[in-house]
Amino acid sequence: FCRVDPYGFERPEDFDYASYEAFFSRYLVVLTRRAIKWSKLLKGNNSIQKSLKVKRYIRKGIPNEHRALIWMIVSGAQTNMEQNPGYYHRLLEGEKNDKLLEAIKTDMNRTFPDNVKFRKTADPCLQHALYNVLVAYGHHNKAVGYCQGMNFIAGYLILITKNEEESFWLLDALIGRILPDYYSPAMLGLKTDQEVLGELVKMKVPAVAELMERHGVMWTLVVSRWFICLFIDILPVETVLRIWDCLFYEGSKIIFRVALTLIKQHQAFILEATNFPDICEKFKQITKGTLVTECHSFMQKIFTDPGSLSMATINKLRETCREKLLSQG
Numbered sequence: 001f002c003r004v005d006p007y008g009f010e011r012p013e014d015f016d017y018a019s020y021e022a023f024f025s026r027y028l029v030v031l032t033r034r035a036i037k038w039s040k041l042l043k044g045n046n047s048i049q050k051s052l053k054v055k056r057y058i059r060k061g062i063p064n065e066h067r068a069l070i071w072m073i074v075s076g077a078q079t080n081m082e083q084n085p086g087y088y089h090r091l092l093e094g095e096k097n098d099k100l101l102e103a104i105k106t107d108m109n110r111t112f113p114d115n116v117k118f119r120k121t122a123d124p125c126l127q128h129a130l131y132n133v134l135v136a137y138g139h140h141n142k143a144v145g146y147c148q149g150m151n152f153i154a155g156y157l158i159l160i161t162k163n164e165e166e167s168f169w170l171l172d173a174l175i176g177r178i179l180p181d182y183y184s185p186a187m188l189g190l191k192t193d194q195e196v197l198g199e200l201v202k203m204k205v206p207a208v209a210e211l212m213e214r215h216g217v218m219w220t221l222v223v224s225r226w227f228i229c230l231f232i233d234i235l236p237v238e239t240v241l242r243i244w245d246c247l248f249y250e251g252s253k254i255i256f257r258v259a260l261t262l263i264k265q266h267q268a269f270i271l272e273a274t275n276f277p278d279i280c281e282k283f284k285q286i287t288k289g290t291l292v293t294e295c296h297s298f299m300q301k302i303f304t305d306p307g308s309l310s311m312a313t314i315n316k317l318r319e320t321c322r323e324k325l326l327s328q329g
Contacts, residue, residue, distance in 0.1 A: 195324070
């Protein structure tokens, strides 16, 4: 058995190889079929137009060999990169903010200690690329600078694109457009979206919302890492990448679909909790196991389980939750 997965992550001691092999042999069939369909769709072109067909294809998963390209196109990162030639390199060559560099350096060794490609001994060591992307981004978006959590996201982008400049523009698409205000110093967008999830759970899984309220558990305690790290280190790599496929195309509502599916699928299990620490533990447990390993069936569930979830509903909830947070100061 291979101790290291295809992305360079070391598998934990208690990794269940048998059930993973069983899942992967089935998933391989799906991947092969999808790869053929994607090759036909792209027909050697490096472009696609947004359409219902493309949306359907993306929900069924982008083959790894096309992933970087499709993310770049559908997120708008490709257009931005083409309209700003040389911009990324100019950021790296320009004046630097020492405080920003220090903050980024501090996090380098903390980023994926379980990934062999980010070790100092690796050749090439992806820490260099990660450092460059974060430094460039911090100088590009001074309002955000650098904030913990961004290192993991940039690291994943580098693993998939194998390209610093593309990773930079994808990071810009996520932080600048797709995730509203998650990483600004006040993290208002992040706090707002955690409250929005709470409201959605009230609507869709009321028993769980009632349990949380009864024990005074704030949503931020159990889901903040889901939002900050976009499920990195929470769910298996393949599953995270499938979620990101949809996130780049459909936007931030995908995060709510994933969160609601995890909660809904494990409702009975969560409701067994009888106290505060118990609830927190249950939320850790629901991100493990076959439900999330079987990424293909999990992705089908996120589009059926939570029921309808329009951007209009989310935006309305965002408005009320943001106002509430601002009034609380």
